[in-house]
Amino acid sequence: xxxxTPSLPQARRFTLPRLGGIWSAIxxxxxxxxxxxxxxxxxxxxxxxxxxxxxxKVNVSARSQPPSAAFxxxxxxxxxxIASQIxxxxxxxxxxxxxxxxxxxxxxxxxxxxxxxxxxxxxRVVNSAANFVLTIPYLVAMTVLASFIRLNSPITQALxxxxxxxxxxxxxxxxxxxxxxxxxxxxxxxxxxxxxxHIIFREILPNMASYIAISMILAMTSAIYAQIALITLGLVxxxxxxxxxxxxxxxxxxxxxxxxxxxxxxxxxxxxxLFQWSLVTLARSIEDVFNPRLRSGA
Amino acid sequence: MTNSTPILAxxxxxxxxxxxxxxxxVLQDVSLSVTQGEIVCLVGESGCGKTTTGKIxxxxxxxxxxxxxxxxQDVRHLSGEAFNAYRRAVQIVHQDPYASLNPTQTLYxxxxxxxxxxxxxxxxxxxxARVLELLQLxxxxxxxxxxxxxxxxxxxxQRQRVSIARALTVNPRLIVADEPVSMxxxxxxxxxxxxxxxxxxxxxxxxxxxxxxxxxARYFAWEGRIAVMYLGRIVELGxxxxxxxxxxxxxxxxxxxxxxxxxxxxxxxxxxxxLRSEDIPxxxxxxxxxAFHPRCPWHVPTVCDVALPELxxxxxxxxxxxxxTAQTAQHAAALAAQAQESN
Numbered sequence: 001x002x003x004x005t006p007s008l009p010q011a012r013r014f015t016l017p018r019l020g021g022i023w024s025a026i027x028x029x030x031x032x033x034x035x036x037x038x039x040x041x042x043x044x045x046x047x048x049x050x051x052x053x054x055x056x057k058v059n060v061s062a063r064s065q066p067p068s069a070a071f072x073x074x075x076x077x078x079x080x081x082i083a084s085q086i087x088x089x090x091x092x093x094x095x096x097x098x099x100x101x102x103x104x105x106x107x108x109x110x111x112x113x114x115x116x117x118x119x120x121x122x123x124r125v126v127n128s129a130a131n132f133v134l135t136i137p138y139l140v141a142m143t144v145l146a147s148f149i150r151l152n153s154p155i156t157q158a159l160x161x162x163x164x165x166x167x168x169x170x171x172x173x174x175x176x177x178x179x180x181x182x183x184x185x186x187x188x189x190x191x192x193x194x195x196x197x198h199i200i201f202r203e204i205l206p207n208m209a210s211y212i213a214i215s216m217i218l219a220m221t222s223a224i225y226a227q228i229a230l231i232t233l234g235l236v237x238x239x240x241x242x243x244x245x246x247x248x249x250x251x252x253x254x255x256x257x258x259x260x261x262x263x264x265x266x267x268x269x270x271x272x273x274l275f276q277w278s279l280v281t282l283a284r285s286i287e288d289v290f291n292p293r294l295r296s297g298a
Numbered sequence: 299m300t301n302s303t304p305i306l307a308x309x310x311x312x313x314x315x316x317x318x319x320x321x322x323x324v325l326q327d328v329s330l331s332v333t334q335g336e337i338v339c340l341v342g343e344s345g346c347g348k349t350t351t352g353k354i355x356x357x358x359x360x361x362x363x364x365x366x367x368x369x370x371q372d373v374r375h376l377s378g379e380a381f382n383a384y385r386r387a388v389q390i391v392h393q394d395p396y397a398s399l400n401p402t403q404t405l406y407x408x409x410x411x412x413x414x415x416x417x418x419x420x421x422x423x424x425x426x427a428r429v430l431e432l433l434q435l436x437x438x439x440x441x442x443x444x445x446x447x448x449x450x451x452x453x454x455x456q457r458q459r460v461s462i463a464r465a466l467t468v469n470p471r472l473i474v475a476d477e478p479v480s481m482x483x484x485x486x487x488x489x490x491x492x493x494x495x496x497x498x499x500x501x502x503x504x505x506x507x508x509x510x511x512x513x514x515a516r517y518f519a520w521e522g523r524i525a526v527m528y529l530g531r532i533v534e535l536g537x538x539x540x541x542x543x544x545x546x547x548x549x550x551x552x553x554x555x556x557x558x559x560x561x562x563x564x565x566x567x568x569x570x571x572x573l574r575s576e577d578i579p580x581x582x583x584x585x586x587x588x589a590f591h592p593r594c595p596w597h598v599p600t601v602c603d604v605a606l607p608e609l610x611x612x613x614x615x616x617x618x619x620x621x622x623t624a625q626t627a628q629h630a631a632a633l634a635a636q637a638q639e640s641n
Contacts, residue, residue: 184398188461191356192412192468193385202411206402 032285038278099158112173337522536616
């Protein structure tokens with residue numbers, strides 16, 4: 001029989017072939033690649049673009065111009081370049097969306113996993129809080145809140161948006177954890193006395209990784225809509241340039257009635273739609289990246 | 299086998315589950331003690347409470363009534379280090395190898411977590427060496443080929459071996475094996491069973507082996523005991539050769555005679571025991587008296603459907619819960635006494 005000769009631990013340590021996994025997932029789903037490309041494009045535009053493209057300036061001699069070689073998307077009623085406004089108006093929107101997505105996910109996972117695990121009073125309190133939040137029409141609440149909270153920093157905006165977005169994800173996380181904790185490998189971990197943090201973070205959450213990533217992206221998309229709605233309705237101070245403000249200005253200055261300046265309103269709308277579409281497309285193919293079956297590539 | 303305090307003992311264990319307004323009595327008055335190094339097989343059809351018994355033994359479920367003793371101490375009163383010792387000493391191997399391994403972990407991760415957690419290894423290289431050793435122990439050879447694999451890259455039998463290796467990480471003394479071979483290919487059952495009995499001998503493990511298959515029980519527990527369960531109660535308990543050769547309870551007899559033998563002549567000529575009904579009663583409406591009476595061919599009206607039989611000595615040395623065998627045993631004892639007197 002073979003003698004037990006434990007080979008010397010090789011340098012070959014355990015690493016997650018994440019990058020390779022993403023690459024093979026992209027090859028398997030070209031639509032996912034398009035989504036990834038779109039998201040990357042918008043992120044670059046938001047965070048690198050403003051360094052390259054000059055800020056839009058008021059130019060009285062070039063007001064309300066249609067698209068031309070000088071102004072790809074034309075100019076607004078003050079002669080500001082619309083294309084440049086799109087670039088400079090991306091960052092606030094995307095920052096708040098990212099922050100909200102991350103915050104929502106953290107809050108929802110923590111509360112959902114704990115509620116499922118601890119049960120009892122904690123579970124009931126969290127569930128009642130979620131039900132309570134879900135019954136409040138958020139635009140109305142926002143209107144009230146906006147009147148006595150200054151919503152000008154991205155953090156405050158993200159916090160306020162998170163306040164309304166965590167319940168849905170929390171409930172699904174709770175349901176998933178309730179189902180996963182009955183799995184036999186969790187029972188084996190209990191028998192091995194590995195401890196509750198290990199069970200939640202090593203046994204249960206990795207099995208929900210793709211689900212969590214998708215939920216985070218979807219939380220981002222709803223954060224964008226919510227944010228744009230707030231800005232368009234004028235509930236958020238309009239100090240910064242952003243896509244929502246562009247829609248607001250285009251509407252209030254009557255740009256939508258002039259054929260030449262139709263891009264003033266169309267450009268931000270399209271930018272939002274394209275960014276959302278890229279996010280959703282990316283989310284669809286993310287499942288593969290986290291699936292060890294496809295990841296190992298053996 | 300040692301005759302000191304049993305490693306694990308159940309005393310009058312009941313387990314009830316609530317289903318809406320109904321109470322399902324899954325286990326009723328189960329008492330069983332297991333000594334170090336012994337193999338005890340729990341046999342019975344589905345729904346008889348074998349798995350629940352296993353979970354209670356492993357401390358994954360607590361009894362509604364009754365007590366569980368680990369090395370003579372009530373596990374409910376164990377705390378801190380004593381409880382951890384109990385947790386480590388009793389491990390479980392599940393039935394379904396496709397559900398019992400976390401799909402997101404490689405074998406190395408899966409097996410090294412408990413090692414680190416219980417401070418049995420300190421460094422990654424120590425852990426790796428120990429994991430290789432464990433894989434070797436469960437006959438996954440060469441272990442280097444397996445250590446970095448994910449469960450989905452293994453067959454059912456190999457997964458079941460990983461499951462056994464995971465149970466062995468914490469050097470347990472008792473392993474509850476819940477139908478460990480029922481979901482693997484028939485062709486590799488025997489080799490898996492041989493691995494288990496090999497481990498049992500080498501590591502002086504105690505096994506509580508749960509199965510619905512008397513043939514498997516007979517093969518695995520030839521030197522151990524068999525406990526036959528029916529609707530939440532142990533109806534027969536005795537050494538494996540005796541229970542299979544001279545079954546005392548009519549239910550055990552029915553199970554034994556339904557086993558196919560390798561010799562077709564034998565199988566054909568076997569005296570089948572005719573059950574009065576093929577259906578198992580619902581756990582929601584467990585029959586009065588002896589729960590087996592609606593199906594029992596020996597049914598004695600006004601006795602079996604009224605009084606609950608107790609596990610008692612029979613003609614052979616095993617225990618059975620049956621009014622009829624008890625009477626025959628009494629009768630036989632009386633006859634023997636008479637014979638002695640007349641001598």
